Amino acid sequence: MQDDNHSLSTKAREILEDSSCNLYLSISSFWEITIKQSLGKLKLEYTLDELSGSCSANNIFILPVQISALNILKTLPFLHRDPFDRIIISTALDMGFNLISKDTKFHNYEVNIVW
Known part of the structure; x- marks a missing residue:
């Protein structure tokens, strides 16, 4: 399942x-x-179930959205407009996690970015 992503x-x-x-x-x-799939903007060679299974097989835990992260989200400045990225940022802040991303807009927040 793992894509050999050279980027x-x-x-x-x-x-x-x-x-x-x-x-x-x-x-x-x-x-x-x-x-993105429903809009035709993303095509994958695998299903969401297969992706979820691959996460499990590789010890990647799928996190639900927590109320505590939403409380951070509502006070997060709008330096990044993408709602999915904003919840990822607020979750990383809430959990004290490092965030793997090459999105330079993430650096506008006080979250630990690894790239």
């Missing part, structure tokens, strides 16, 4: 391949994938 940074790839790291993926990422 990943060396640091991001190291973290993703390190079995001692706890990895998390927001359910909002699945929501965004679903919307």
